[in-house]
Amino acid sequence: MEKQEFLKNLQxxxxxxxxxxxxxxxxxxxxxxxxxxxxxxxxxxxxxxxTLTGDNIGEISTVQSVIDFIGESKxx
Amino acid sequence: MLEVESKKNILVTGATSGIGKGLVISLLQDPENIxxxxxxxxxxxxxxxxxQNFKFIAYDLTDINxxxxxxxxxxxxxxxxxxxxxxxxxxxxxxxxxxxxxVLQIFQxxxxxxxxxxxxxxxxxxxENNASFVLLSSVMGELGQAGKVGYxxxxxxxxxxxxxxxxxxxxxxxxxxxVSPGIVNTxxxxxxFQQLDAKNxxxxxxxxxxxxxxxxxxxxxxxxxxxxxxxxxxxxxxKIDGGYSVQ
Numbered sequence: 616m617e618k619q620e621f622l623k624n625l626q627x628x629x630x631x632x633x634x635x636x637x638x639x640x641x642x643x644x645x646x647x648x649x650x651x652x653x654x655x656x657x658x659x660x661x662x663x664x665x666t667l668t669g670d671n672i673g674e675i676s677t678v679q680s681v682i683d684f685i686g687e688s689k690x691x
Numbered sequence: 692m693l694e695v696e697s698k699k700n701i702l703v704t705g706a707t708s709g710i711g712k713g714l715v716i717s718l719l720q721d722p723e724n725i726x727x728x729x730x731x732x733x734x735x736x737x738x739x740x741x742x743q744n745f746k747f748i749a750y751d752l753t754d755i756n757x758x759x760x761x762x763x764x765x766x767x768x769x770x771x772x773x774x775x776x777x778x779x780x781x782x783x784x785x786x787x788x789x790x791x792x793x794v795l796q797i798f799q800x801x802x803x804x805x806x807x808x809x810x811x812x813x814x815x816x817x818x819e820n821n822a823s824f825v826l827l828s829s830v831m832g833e834l835g836q837a838g839k840v841g842y843x844x845x846x847x848x849x850x851x852x853x854x855x856x857x858x859x860x861x862x863x864x865x866x867x868x869x870v871s872p873g874i875v876n877t878x879x880x881x882x883x884f885q886q887l888d889a890k891n892x893x894x895x896x897x898x899x900x901x902x903x904x905x906x907x908x909x910x911x912x913x914x915x916x917x918x919x920x921x922x923x924x925x926x927x928x929x930k931i932d933g934g935y936s937v938q
Contacts (some may be wrong), residue, residue: 628787628788630787649837649891650785650837650838653783653785653837653838654785654787654788656783656886657783657784657785657788658788661788666885666886667886668885668886669884669885669886669887669888669889669891669892670888670889672888673888
């Protein structure tokens with residue numbers, strides 16, 4: 616998947632108002648809470664077949680850090 | 692002849708893991724029980740396959756339309772005295788990520804397979820009078836939790852099945868009940884806890900005043916409901932949750 620497409624999808628799934636970039640820190644978003652984390656886990660699992668654990672969510676900060684967990688090779 | 696008559700045929704789904712497997716192990720301790728276990732993965736139960744009173748049927752219950760053929764094939768001349776539906780799946784999906792296919796999938800294994808099995812088991816050729824049928828629901832059948840629309844709805848659906856079928860089968864003195872556990876230490880729970888951070892895991896554990904349960908806690912209740920000692924209990928939902936649901 617193209618990173619741009621990922622950013623667009625993520626913004627839609629997480630229903631955030633701000634335009635996401637790879638540098639956006641997800642936890643700084645007004646919308647970030649346990650439900651947003653659940654949405655992120657669900658979306659990443661559906662789209663990439665990667666299961667983010669609770670510990671992973673604890674470590675995540677920027678969108679790039681999510682990409683790192685999924686694996687850079689899955690993006691073009 | 693007398694010995695043959697005292698044998699009890701008991702069907703358990705979800706027999707290869709968690710509560711289903713624990714129940715099979717409990718039931719096999721009584722040589723009078725002949726236990727038929729349905730599951731997908733024979734390897735997970737390999738230690739039990741050599742037991743004389745255990746028969747394993749490898750079958751994927753999502754293939755609902757072939758359950759009747761499986762009964763014809765495997766249970767010719769078998770009349771069941773007990774049935775426990777432990778097969779089920781759990782998932783956490785926020786509603787905006789649901790799709791009709793995903794809803795169907797969880798209902799297929801948790802509810803529709805149970806109804807199809809009960810349809811067949813309700814026939815005289817597959818069940819004894821006085822039989823006992825038990826469906827494994829969950830405290831989530833009555834309570835809610837974020838991200839569990841499919842799971843909660845499917846477990847609640849089983850409670851409706853139990854109440855209706857208890858009335859339908861009362862004439863044959865067949866009892867139909869649900870057992871609703873809180874969090875029990877099973878592979879499914881480990882999987883769930885992996886998705887949560889340590890703080891949330893502790894929070895869930897703290898919600899159970901007597902701590903989280905053991906498989907045997909639930910297996911013992913299931914054995915009781917299968918027994919004659921529960922002969923006047925039908926159409927009920929028995930919660931077993933270490934106090935979780937009374938707070």
